[in-house]
Amino acid sequence: xxxxxxxxxxxxxxxxxxxxxxxxxxxxxxxxxxxxxxxxxxxxxxxxxxxxxxxxxxxxxxxxxxxxxxxxxxxxxxxxxxxxxxxxxxxxxxxxxxxxxxxxxxxxxxxxxxxxxxxxxxxxxxxxxxxxxxxxxxxxxxxxxxxxxxxxxxxxxxxxxxxxxxxxxxxxxxxxxxxxxxxxxxxxxxxxxxxxxxxxxxxxxxxxxxxxxxxxxxxxxxxxxxxxxxxxxxxxxxxxxxxxxxxxxxxxxxxxxxxxxxxxxxxxxxxxxxxxxxxxxxxxxxxxxxxxxxxxxxxxxxxxxxxxxxxxxxxxxxxxxxxxxxxxxxxxxxxxxxxx
Amino acid sequence: xxxxxxxxxxxxxxxxxxxxxxxxxxxxxxxxxxxxxxxxxxxxxxxxxxxxxxxxxxxxxxxxxxxxxxxxxxxxxxxxxxxxxxxxxxxxxxxxxxxxxxxxxxxxxxxxxxxxxxxxxxxxxxxxxxxxxxxxxxxxxxxxxxxxxxxxxxxxxxxxxxxxxxxxxxxxxxxxxxxxxxxxxxxxxxxxxxxxxxxxxxxxxxxxxxxxxxxxxxxxxxxxxxxxxxxxxxxxxxxxxxxxxxxxxxxxxxxxxxxxxxxxxxxxxxxxxxxxxxxxxxxxxxxxxxxxxxxxxxxxxxxxxxxxxxxxxxxxxxxxxxxxxxxxxxxxxxxxxxxx
Numbered sequence: 001x002x003x004x005x006x007x008x009x010x011x012x013x014x015x016x017x018x019x020x021x022x023x024x025x026x027x028x029x030x031x032x033x034x035x036x037x038x039x040x041x042x043x044x045x046x047x048x049x050x051x052x053x054x055x056x057x058x059x060x061x062x063x064x065x066x067x068x069x070x071x072x073x074x075x076x077x078x079x080x081x082x083x084x085x086x087x088x089x090x091x092x093x094x095x096x097x098x099x100x101x102x103x104x105x106x107x108x109x110x111x112x113x114x115x116x117x118x119x120x121x122x123x124x125x126x127x128x129x130x131x132x133x134x135x136x137x138x139x140x141x142x143x144x145x146x147x148x149x150x151x152x153x154x155x156x157x158x159x160x161x162x163x164x165x166x167x168x169x170x171x172x173x174x175x176x177x178x179x180x181x182x183x184x185x186x187x188x189x190x191x192x193x194x195x196x197x198x199x200x201x202x203x204x205x206x207x208x209x210x211x212x213x214x215x216x217x218x219x220x221x222x223x224x225x226x227x228x229x230x231x232x233x234x235x236x237x238x239x240x241x242x243x244x245x246x247x248x249x250x251x252x253x254x255x256x257x258x259x260x261x262x263x264x265x266x267x268x269x270x271x272x273x274x275x276x277x278x279x280x281x282x283x284x285x286x287x288x289x290x291x292x293x294x295x296x297x298x299x300x301x302x303x304x305x306x307x308x309x310x311x312x313x314x315x316x317x318x319x320x321x322x323x324x325x326x327x328x329x330x331x332x333x334x335x336x337x338x339x340x
Numbered sequence: 341x342x343x344x345x346x347x348x349x350x351x352x353x354x355x356x357x358x359x360x361x362x363x364x365x366x367x368x369x370x371x372x373x374x375x376x377x378x379x380x381x382x383x384x385x386x387x388x389x390x391x392x393x394x395x396x397x398x399x400x401x402x403x404x405x406x407x408x409x410x411x412x413x414x415x416x417x418x419x420x421x422x423x424x425x426x427x428x429x430x431x432x433x434x435x436x437x438x439x440x441x442x443x444x445x446x447x448x449x450x451x452x453x454x455x456x457x458x459x460x461x462x463x464x465x466x467x468x469x470x471x472x473x474x475x476x477x478x479x480x481x482x483x484x485x486x487x488x489x490x491x492x493x494x495x496x497x498x499x500x501x502x503x504x505x506x507x508x509x510x511x512x513x514x515x516x517x518x519x520x521x522x523x524x525x526x527x528x529x530x531x532x533x534x535x536x537x538x539x540x541x542x543x544x545x546x547x548x549x550x551x552x553x554x555x556x557x558x559x560x561x562x563x564x565x566x567x568x569x570x571x572x573x574x575x576x577x578x579x580x581x582x583x584x585x586x587x588x589x590x591x592x593x594x595x596x597x598x599x600x601x602x603x604x605x606x607x608x609x610x611x612x613x614x615x616x617x618x619x620x621x622x623x624x625x626x627x628x629x630x631x632x633x634x635x636x637x638x639x640x641x642x643x644x645x646x647x648x649x650x651x652x653x654x655x656x657x658x659x660x661x662x663x664x665x666x667x668x669x670x671x672x673x674x675x676x677x678x679x680x
Contacts, residue, residue: 048631074408134453165505165566167524167555183602184507184557184564184640189594191566191636210403213638215507217524224524226505226531228568246477254529262523286529291551296531298525298553 002026002319005079005104007053007072007094009033009043011172012109013085015277015308017048022335023312025321030075036064051075053086072098079314081105083094086189095135100129105133107314110140110307114201122147122202123313123332124247127325130317135234138310142166142223143198145281145301148249149227150203150210153295156242159209165226166195166214169303202219211213222278230294239288239295244300247329247340248309249299251285258282259299268302277305281337309336342366342659345419345444346395347412347434348384349373351512352449353425355617355648357388360423362675363652365661370415376404391415393426412438413482420469421445421655430433432456435475445473447654450480454541462487463653463672464587467665470657478650482506482563483538484524485621485641488589489567490550491615493635497574497581499549504537505566509643513560562601562618563641567568577634579628587680588649588668589639591625598622608642617645619678649676666672 002025006017009031017028032053033040044050044067052058052071061068069075076082082104084091088111090159094117099106107121114120117137121130125147130136132136139147153159168187171178188194195212241250252258268278279302287298312332313325322328333340342365346357349371357368359525372393373380384390384407392398392411401408409415416422422444424431428451435456439446447461454460456478461470465487470476479487486504493499509526511518528534535552583589592598598607608618619642627638652672662668673680 037381146394163503163568165507167505167507167557169524180559180600182559183600184509184559184562185600185602186564186594186624186627186638188488189599189624189638191627191629191638192631211634211636212567212625213568213636214636215564215566217507217559219520219522219524219558221522222524224555226555228503228551228553254526257530260520260523260525262520262525284529284631285527287531287553289531291532294551296551296553298526298529298531298555 002321003029003078003080004032004315005029005082006085006298007082008085009039010085011304012307014039014043015305016083016085016311018274019308019312019336020315023332024335025197026315029078030069036061036066036269040066046053061164065085076102076104079104080319081107083107083311083315085109088112090252095217099135105318106135106160107311108137108316110138114136114198120201121314121317123310123325123329124148124151125202126327127313127317130314131323132320133318136314136318137200138307138314139202139313141301141303142168142195142304143202144307144310145223145225145299146195146199148228148246148281149283149299150199150206152242152246152249153229153231153239155246156238157231158204160230160232162206162210163193163228164210164212165191166212167224168214168216169219169221169223170216171220172304180216180218182218187214219261223303224261225299225301227297227299233293234290234295236288236290239290243283248279248338249281249283250339252282253285255286264300277308278302279305279309279336281306309333309338342655342661343369343370343418344600344655345372345415346371346425347422348425350377351423351644352647354379354383355615355645356423356425356651358614358650359648359676360655363672364675366655369418370409376401376406380406382435416442416444417582419444421447423447423651425449425653428452439475445658446475447651447658448477450478450483452477454538460541461650461654461657461671463650463665464488464491465542467653467657467668470654471663472660473658476654476658478647478654479538479542481641481643481646482508482535483542484650485563485565485639486535486539487542488586488621489623489637489639490546490569492582492586492589493571493579495567495586496578497571499546500570500572502546502550503568504535504550504552506533506552508554508556509559509561509563510556511560512644520556520558522558527554527556530598559601561605563599563643565639565641567637567639568634569585573633574630574635576628576630579630580595583623584626587673588619588678589621589623590679592622593625595626604640618642618646619676621646649673649678
C-alpha cells in the first residue's frame, strides 16, 4: 500500500484524500490543515489523521478541541509521496523547504509553475515520462480539460493549429470574496494567455501550434472552452468516435436539456456524485463540427474536480506501481465510480 | 428636415429618438408605444409626440392620463422614414402589414432576419449599397461590433479567415426576467453560430472566411468578443494604427484600470454619457497581437447603444441626404458627442 500524505486539505486536497482512500493500492496516512476550521473538523470526523501544516499553529487546533496528531514533520518521514494541495505559490515553497529536505516524492498542483518540477502530468499524455520521477506537477483544471480533448482529436488526426477561448468561472462556489459579480474580465488582458504554454508543458509537440485567450465571467459552476482545431483532415463522426474512446471525456446533448453548465451540474447532482463533482469533461455534442478539416467544439470543465483522478494516476506513475497508463486510469476510474 | 417616426420607444427606440433629435438634418415627428408605462410618460415629458403602436390600445394611454396624439396610422403618412424598434420578429410583421402598405421607407433592427429586407446596413461597409433603398436592416449589436473591427483590420491587410468567440451578456440591465444567474450557456449550442453569416449579410466578401461560436454568461453590461483573424500579413502597429483611423472603435488599456466591462462602463458614466451609453467599440490594447500574420484582440460591445449611430447614418443613406458615408458618420458622431 502506497502511503500518501495530503498537504493542504482544501478544495483539491479533500477530494484527493477521498479519491486516494478509495483505491486498493494506496492509503492516506494523514492530511494537514493550517487552521482548525470546519474542513479540519470534518477531516477528523471522516477518520483522517490530521496534522498541523504549520507547526506553530498546532496549539490552535488543541484550543478549538480538534483532534490533532501532531505536525507535518511528525508524519512526513512515513510518507512514500506527498500530494501538495496548498494554495498557488505555496507549493513551490513547500517543495524547496520540506519535500526536498525530507527526500520525499511530491506532486504539486496546477497553481505552481511548470519549471519548478521535473515534468508535468496528464494521465493520457505524460504518464510514461513521469514514471518513477520525484517531483511532478499535475496541471490545472483548464489545462487538464484541454489535454484530454486534444488527446482525443490527436488520436483521430494530426493537429495543425489549435485555437481556444477559455471562459473561466469567476470563483469557486465556496468563495464569497472573489468576483466578478457583473462583468466580463479579460484575464489575462494579453493574448496569448498562459494556457497554451501550459498545455505544451504536458504536450511539447504542440509547441507553436496552440494559442489561447481567456476571460473570467460571473459564475461559480464550471469553466467553458470553445475549441477551434485545424487538422490535416478528419470528419465529425471520427471526432465523436475518438471522444467516445477517450477516458474522462464524454458528450452531452443540449437537446436533452444539458444546455448549460447549470444543467450539467444538475446532472452530476442527480448522479449522486459527492460534492456534485464531475471529474469528466463534458463536450456538447451539438457543438462538434468539422469545417474545412477544422474541428470545432465547446466543452465544460468542473474546475474543482477534473484534476483529482489525475493526481491518483500521478501517484501510481511516480511510485512505479503500474507501468500501463490506461490500466492506472481504469483502476482510478473504477474506484472513483467515474463513467469511463 | 427628414421626418422620422420611431415605431417602438423601448431600449433601442428611445436611443434612436434622442440621437435623431440631435441631428441638424432630421427630426422625430413621433414615437410609438404599445403600453402607457414609465417610458411612455418620459417620452411625453421629453417633448416627443406619442402615438399608440396598436390602435386598440389608445384608450389605455388615455385612462392612465398619458398624453397621446393618436395611433401610428395618424402619423405614418407624414413620415419620410420609420425606424422600427419593435421587439425581434415584430419588425417583419410591421414591414409587411404597415410600412409596405403605406409605402413608407423603413429600417428594421438586427433582431429581424436579413432576407426580409433589401440589404443590411453598416455605415463603414454598406452605406453605398443602401443608398436610396426602401427597406433596410441595421444589423445587431454584435454584428455591428464585428463589422467595425473587421473593417479596421481589412483596411490594414487582407482577411484570410476570421474566427470569433462571442461571450454575450445574459440580459440587459433593465431586464429582471432573463438569465442566466449562474451558468455559462452555449447559445447556440451548435457551431457555427449565426453571427458569421450575419456579418456576411453586410460584408459578402467574407463569405466562407468567418466562423463564430457564442456563449451567454451572467452579466448585463456588455458583450465581449475574442477575435482571431488570419491575414495575408500585417503588424501589431499597423493594426493599432488602423483602429485609430476607424470611426467608432477605440482602444482601452487594462493597465489604466479599464480591465473589465465593468470599468469600461464606469468610464462611460464618468464621461457623462446619457444612460452610460458607449456607442463606440472598446478594444483592449494589451490584447492586440499579431502572431504568424494572425491578428488577435478582445473587444467589448455595449449591446444597448452601438447600433444607434448606425441607424442615424442609415436614415441619411436611404433618404439620399448625404452620399459620402464618412461625412455622414462625422455628422452623426459630432451631433451625438462621440469620441470619433
